[in-house]
Amino acid sequence: MAKKVKIGIIGAGNIAQNAHLPAYLKQDDVELFGVYDIKESRSKEVAERFGFKHVATSLEELVTMEELDAVSVCTWNNGHAEAVIAAAKAGKHILCEKPMAMTVAETEAMAEAVRAADVTFMMGFVNRFRTESQIIREFADQGKFGEIYYAKTGIIRRRGTPLGWFTDLSKSGGGPVIDLGVHAIDVTWYYMGKPAPISVSATTYNKIGDYKTKGVSRWEALDTDDLVFETEDSAAALIRFENGASMTVDVTWAINGADRDIYSEVFGTKAGASLNPFVIYGEEGGYLTDNKPIVTGKNMFDNQIRHFLDCIKTGQQPIATLEDGMEIQKILNGIYESARLGREVQL
Numbered sequence: 001m002a003k004k005v006k007i008g009i010i011g012a013g014n015i016a017q018n019a020h021l022p023a024y025l026k027q028d029d030v031e032l033f034g035v036y037d038i039k040e041s042r043s044k045e046v047a048e049r050f051g052f053k054h055v056a057t058s059l060e061e062l063v064t065m066e067e068l069d070a071v072s073v074c075t076w077n078n079g080h081a082e083a084v085i086a087a088a089k090a091g092k093h094i095l096c097e098k099p100m101a102m103t104v105a106e107t108e109a110m111a112e113a114v115r116a117a118d119v120t121f122m123m124g125f126v127n128r129f130r131t132e133s134q135i136i137r138e139f140a141d142q143g144k145f146g147e148i149y150y151a152k153t154g155i156i157r158r159r160g161t162p163l164g165w166f167t168d169l170s171k172s173g174g175g176p177v178i179d180l181g182v183h184a185i186d187v188t189w190y191y192m193g194k195p196a197p198i199s200v201s202a203t204t205y206n207k208i209g210d211y212k213t214k215g216v217s218r219w220e221a222l223d224t225d226d227l228v229f230e231t232e233d234s235a236a237a238l239i240r241f242e243n244g245a246s247m248t249v250d251v252t253w254a255i256n257g258a259d260r261d262i263y264s265e266v267f268g269t270k271a272g273a274s275l276n277p278f279v280i281y282g283e284e285g286g287y288l289t290d291n292k293p294i295v296t297g298k299n300m301f302d303n304q305i306r307h308f309l310d311c312i313k314t315g316q317q318p319i320a321t322l323e324d325g326m327e328i329q330k331i332l333n334g335i336y337e338s339a340r341l342g343r344e345v346q347l
Ligand SMILES: NC(=O)c1ccc[n+]([C@@H]2O[C@H](COP(=O)([O-])OP(=O)(O)OC[C@H]3O[C@@H](n4cnc5c(N)ncnc54)[C@H](O)[C@@H]3O)[C@@H](O)[C@H]2O)c1
Pocket: 010, 011, 012, 013, 014, 015, 016, 036, 037, 038, 039, 042, 074, 075, 076, 077, 078, 079, 097, 098, 099, 124, 126, 164, 165, 179, 220, 221, 222, 223
């Protein structure tokens, strides 16, 4: 039987319980080894429900468990840096939820610890693990799009502000830019071949804020007491890249317009692609064509967890790297900086 990878969870809330843990449980080569949440009752509940061997009462206790191989970091955004640094120093492999951190300085400290430890570090940029994303990347690598020079991406929620720590700046580091924009920007940048970002011009607004709209549901963190609303609720940005390409981004938690789930469109000199709806816009025999490759299969969280385990076992570089997390953080923080200053900023 294959050797089991012993997994620890740091932060046992919604994403841990609804995405990481169900995906780990589907794998034959995983043992759920230890769990740590700042809320001890939650660590215990989750340990019991998912069958963890150990409950840790501190971060240090979890990451220094000798037999532990790897951790999923699923805390609020303000806990990512501390957890990643502690896990790296203890020599554990790391899957870090998005965003990598709240600031560029934090990502630099994380990178230093990870590089010194020589462990596998993978960013939880889960949209890269959609089968559609892999097809778009494959087609890009085959040159089917020609030169990708422009892209449009975003996620529009009419009333979809998450309840809980998300709107508390000290815990989240930002609103829809850092929560949703991170997905849209990352996956689009990945399709574009990860060109170096050079500048950002952006606006952010907090106009709808803490609404009381009836009849709509929203993502809830597990704790929703002490609510504050300190972040933006919508943002728009133009990102320029060294190779001359550009990307426009629209992200909202609340706006008076139509909902639109994640979309990403890349435009090349030979063809273009759209993630959602999934279409390859091309030409054949002199005619315009819309190709819709058939996609069935696993969900992106399952693909992400499988890839993480394979990278640990083989030592291969993950699809979503430390450096990718750092580049995306530069863009996210550049958006906030540009909005604050009211002008374009260089990255
Ligand atoms: N990939 C995705 O699509 C996706 C979706 C939702 C959330 N997320 C990310 O997952 C992370 C968690 O979000 P959530 O929705 O699960 O929130 P949540 O509030 O439901 O869960 C977070 C858990 O972490 C615990 N926690 C907070 N700080 C901690 C610390 N320093 N050490 C240990 N435990 C700590 C909390 O007590 C809570 O149980 C965030 O970074 C978020 O951006 C990703």
